[in-house]
Each structure stands twice: as C-alpha cells, then as structure tokens.
Amino acid sequence: xxxxxxxxxxxxxxxxxxxxxxxxxxxxxxxxxxxxxxxxxxxxxxxxxxxxxxxxxxxxxxxxxxxxxxxxxxxxxxxxxxxxxxxxxxxxxxxxxxxxxxxxxxxxxxxxxxxxxxxxxxxxxxxxxxxxxxxxxxxxxxxxxxxxxxxxxxxxxxxxxxxxxxxxxxxxxxxxxxxxxxxxxxxxxxxxxxxxxxxxxxxxxxxxxxxxxxxxxxxxxxxxxxxxxxxxxx
Amino acid sequence: xxxxxxxxxxxxxxxxxxxxxxxxxxxxxxxxxxxxxxxxxxxxxxxxxxxxxxxxxxxxxxxxxxxxxxxxxxxxxxxxxxxxxxxxxxxxxxxxxxxxxxxxxxxxxxxxxxxxxxxxxxxxxxxxxxxxxxxxxxxxxxxxxxxxxxxxxxxxxxxxxxxxxxxxxxxxxxxxxxxxxxxxxxxxxxxxxxxxxxxxxxxxxxxxxxxxxxxxxxxxxxxxxxxxxxxxxxxxxxxxxxxxxxxxxxxxxxxxxxxxxxxxxxxxxxxxxxxxxxxxxxxxxxxx
Numbered sequence: 001x002x003x004x005x006x007x008x009x010x011x012x013x014x015x016x017x018x019x020x021x022x023x024x025x026x027x028x029x030x031x032x033x034x035x036x037x038x039x040x041x042x043x044x045x046x047x048x049x050x051x052x053x054x055x056x057x058x059x060x061x062x063x064x065x066x067x068x069x070x071x072x073x074x075x076x077x078x079x080x081x082x083x084x085x086x087x088x089x090x091x092x093x094x095x096x097x098x099x100x101x102x103x104x105x106x107x108x109x110x111x112x113x114x115x116x117x118x119x120x121x122x123x124x125x126x127x128x129x130x131x132x133x134x135x136x137x138x139x140x141x142x143x144x145x146x147x148x149x150x151x152x153x154x155x156x157x158x159x160x161x162x163x164x165x166x167x168x169x170x171x172x173x174x175x176x177x178x179x180x181x182x183x184x185x186x187x188x189x190x191x192x193x194x195x196x197x198x199x200x201x202x203x204x205x206x207x208x209x210x211x212x213x214x215x216x217x218x219x220x221x222x223x224x225x226x227x228x229x230x231x232x233x234x
Numbered sequence: 235x236x237x238x239x240x241x242x243x244x245x246x247x248x249x250x251x252x253x254x255x256x257x258x259x260x261x262x263x264x265x266x267x268x269x270x271x272x273x274x275x276x277x278x279x280x281x282x283x284x285x286x287x288x289x290x291x292x293x294x295x296x297x298x299x300x301x302x303x304x305x306x307x308x309x310x311x312x313x314x315x316x317x318x319x320x321x322x323x324x325x326x327x328x329x330x331x332x333x334x335x336x337x338x339x340x341x342x343x344x345x346x347x348x349x350x351x352x353x354x355x356x357x358x359x360x361x362x363x364x365x366x367x368x369x370x371x372x373x374x375x376x377x378x379x380x381x382x383x384x385x386x387x388x389x390x391x392x393x394x395x396x397x398x399x400x401x402x403x404x405x406x407x408x409x410x411x412x413x414x415x416x417x418x419x420x421x422x423x424x425x426x427x428x429x430x431x432x433x434x435x436x437x438x439x440x441x442x443x444x445x446x447x448x449x450x451x452x453x454x455x456x457x458x459x460x461x462x463x464x465x466x467x468x469x470x471x472x473x474x475x476x477x478x479x480x481x482x483x484x485x486x487x488x489x490x491x492x493x494x495x496x497x498x499x500x501x502x503x504x505x506x507x508x509x510x511x512x513x514x515x516x517x518x519x520x521x522x
Contacts, residue, residue: 054411078417090412094404103405107417152417 035202053077083154104148111153118147139170244487248480249380253438255463257431271335273457279439294354302436309432343450468515
C-alpha cells in the first residue's frame with residue numbers, strides 16, 4: 001500500500017464539555033481522494049476543524065506525514081501543507097479577490113500553484129481580480145475559496161461542503177474543475193452532503209454517524225443500501 | 235478676526251487629537267480591543283521623551299527617533315504577553331485589563347517622576363510663527379504637528395490598504411479562524427498592530443509634551459479626546475478620525491472664544507450632538 005499522508009487515530013473531539021467525535025480513526029494515502037459523508041451534526045465539520053488545528057486535540061491523535069499535529073495551531077499546520085476550502089466559502093470581505101488569493105499563499109510554501117495558475121484555472125477571477133470578494137456570485141466566490149486554498153501549495157486539501165448553497169449547474173462546473181486541481185499529486189478529503197457527487201469523485205469513503213465512523217470502504221464497492229444504513233443508522 | 239483665528243488654531247489642534255486617536259482606531263479596527271490605557275501610554279511616551287531629551291541633551295522632537303521604536307517593541311511585547319490572553323468572545327476582560335494597566339502606568343510614573351507637571355522645550359520653533367494677511371499669526375509648531383498628523387494617517391492608510399501587513403490586519407479582523415487557516419498567526423498579527431499603534435502613540439506623546447505641560451494623571455483626558463475623535467469620524471475610518479479630531483479642536487477653540495471656561499465643555503457637547511444625530515459617526519466604514 002502507498003504511503004499514509006494523514007492518519008487519524010482514535011480521535012475524541014470536544015466543544016467544551018460536549019463530545020462531538022468518539023474514537024474516529026482514518027487513513028488517507030498520498031494522492032488519494034477520500035469522501036466523508038454523514039448527516040447534519042454527525043461530526044464532519046468537527047473532523048475538519050480538528051485536522052486543520054482550529055480545534056486542538058491530543059497531539060498523537062492526528063498525524064500528518066509522520067508528525068503528530070493534533071496539538072498544533074492552525075497556522076503551524078497550514079505551513080506544513082494542509083489547506084481547507086471552508087464551509088460557506090468564508091472569503092475575507094475587506095479584501096479584493098486578488099488579496100484573498102495572496103493571503104492564501106501567505107505561508108510561503110513553494111510549488112506549482114501561483115496567482116497565474118489560479119487565474120488560468122478560473123479565468124473569470126482574473127477579470128475580477130480587483131473587485132471586492134463580496135461582489136462576486138456564489139460560484140465565483142467558491143472559485144476564490146478554492147484558489148485561496150491552492151495558493152499555499154498544500155499536500156492535503158480539505159473541501160468542506162463546497163456544493164452548499166450553490167446552483168446545480170455551478171456545482172457541476174466546480175466538480176468538473178476538481179480533478180484538474182487535485183490531479184497534481186495532492187491528497188484530498190471531500191466532505192459532502194451530496195452522496196452521488198462524493199462517491200463519483202472519491203477513491204474511498206467514510207461515513208460518520210453521531211461522531212463515530214459507521215462505514216468505510218472503496219467508493220465503487222459500497223452499495224446504496226450500506227450507505228443508507230450507515231447514514232441514518234437504521 | 236479672533237473667530238477666524240480660533241477656527242484655524244482649532245484645526246491645527248485637531249491634528250494632535252487625530253494623533254491621539256489614530257492608534258486607538260487602529261487597535262479597535264484590527265482586534266476589537268478598546269484600550270483604556272491608551273491615554274496613559276501617550277503620557278508614558280511623553281515622560282520617556284523627557285528622559286531621553288534631558289539625558290542626551292537633544293531637541294525633544296528628535297527624541298521620537300528613540301522613543302518610537304521603544305514604544306513599538308513595548309507594544310508588541312504587551313500584546314503577546316498580556317493583551318492576547320484577554321481577547322475572546324467576551325469584551326469585558328480586555329476592558330478590565332487595560333483599565334488595570336492604566337492604573338499601573340499612572341502610579342508607576344508618579345513613583346518615578348513625581349506628580350510635578352513637566353514640559354519639554356523644543357527651542358525657538360515653539361515661538362516661531364508665520365504671519366498671514368489680516369494680522370493672523372500661525373505657529374510653526376502647530377503647523378508641524380498638523381502636517382505630521384496628516385502624514386502619519388496617510389502612512390497608516392497606506393499600510394492598512396496597500397501592504398502585506400495591512401492585508402494580514404484586514405484578513406484577521408474579518409475572520410480570525412480563517413486567517414489562522416491561511417497561516418497567519420493571529421497572536422503575531424495583533425502584536426504587530428499594537429506595535430504600530432504605539433509608534434503613533436510615541437509621536438503623539440512627544441508632541442503633547444512639547445505643546446503643553448503633562449503629569450502622570452494626564453492620560454485619561456487624552457483618552458477621552460481620542461475616543462471622541464474616533465467616534466465623531468466613524469469607527470474604522472482613519473481619515474474620518476482626522477476630521478473628527480479637527481471638529482473636536484475647532485469646537486473647543488470656539489467654545490473658549492465665547493468663554494474660556496467652556497473650552498472642554500464645547501468639545502464634549504459637539505461630540506454628544508454628533509453621537510445623537512449620527513450614532514455611527516460622520517464617516518462610518520461601510521461593511522456587512
């Protein structure tokens with residue numbers, strides 16, 4: 001088997017006294033795309049926050065490229081090569097499109113992605129580089145959010161609910177662009193409510209239910225029935 | 235002619251008030267921190283200027299070159315070691331801690347320098363003036379202070395909207411979590427913002443000490459002027475802060491022209507009237 005880039009080992013995550021994840025374990029291999037599915041409140045976003053360092057945990061619960069990162073700050077983890085396209089895009093409203101992208105590259109990691117590369121991937125952003133990021137349509141804002149994550153040349157890229165609140169045609173074009181994004185040797189975790197999309201794009205899938213992994217398997221091997229069971233717990 | 239003179243002097247005084255306010259505005263804009271010790275830090279800078287001036291025997295205006303970097307380092311350290319720990323969802327801890335800081339600075343200065351009012355002398359420039367038609371005389375020093383205020387605010391504006399630091403300030407101000415995800419360490423970004431604010435405080439403090447006498451308890455008064463200038467101009471708008479300072483200065487001088495006892499009162503009344511009519515100030519930043 002290929003090298004493991006991210007290993008989550010018995011992760012328990014808490015918001016104050018509230019426990020959101022119970023002993024979650026996952027491995028993501030180099031170059032692999034993983035889908036994480038699950039109902040609202042199953043712990044998907046908590047998982048993302050734990051991997052990126054917005055929630056801190058016991059150091060050894062999250063390992064990235066062999067280093068324990070569970071206890072590090074988000075900016076330290078970003079510098080090591082994990083980037084996220086956050087749920088709801090969350091662009092910086094006071095910054096222009098180009099400034100949003102530049103801030104994404106702030107950690108100074110070198111690699112294939114640069115402003116020019118992002119503008120080539122999403123030409124419409126080049127036309128609007130000096131506009132306020134809030135003046136863009138939802139789909140264009142999502143492109144900025146993806147470009148901003150790419151600017152750090154991550155080894156692992158997390159997509160948190162990128163289809164949320166977008167028109168179906170926009171979702172389609174965003175997903176069509178994704179292979180070109182991830183195909184450059186990156187690994188990715190795609191968190192998605194839209195199960196069909198998630199299964200189509202990923203190599204393997206994990207389903208979360210009430211903070212626990214309820215299903216794990218190859219995306220083309222798990223059946224609809226298995227997913228329904230794992231998703232709803234029936 | 236006295237009235238015209240009062241207005242012109244008021245405008246020039248407004249520059250100093252804008253310097254008091256700029257750091258306050260910057261800090262609030264970047265990290266939503268209301269720094270109650272801001273006025274005391276201005277007075278601290280004035281005392282440091284006094285020490286540097288008397289020790290080295292130089293013009294107080296030149297002491298800015300030493301006091302400003304020192305205050306900048308102090309600001310960075312203060313933010314990293316103390317103030318960052320108070321920031322969070324609750325707005326009360328930073329208010330309480332900076333209030334405590336204010337008490338500590340005042341009493342520390344009282345212990346070191348005594349309660350005697352002090353004044354720095356900048357030499358001939360203090361009394362130099364330029365004559366205008368109509369028998370008006372404008373002091374060179376007030377003009378220098380006003381010009382400095384304009385330059386300082388212009389530079390802050392440039393840093394905020396055109397530089398990498400400013401990008402980090404704005405991104406962190408917009409969304410601390412996401413900024414952290416982009417590799418910006420917010421503790422460091424906040425430290426830089428406080429450093430920048432205290433460099434401006436140093437300039438304001440030295441000018442204060444040259445223009446008028448000061449003592450360890452002078453801080454809270456300067457804080458009020460700073461707050462008023464910021465609120466009149468609109469939160470988060472640096473040029474608005476300059477206008478706010480000018481309005482405050484002009485109103486104070488017109489009040490003094492009517493009756494010398496009304497100087498401070500006139501400024502406060504103008505502030506309250508503007509607050510009542512435009513609660514967000516004259517030029518609020520447009521944001522969502």
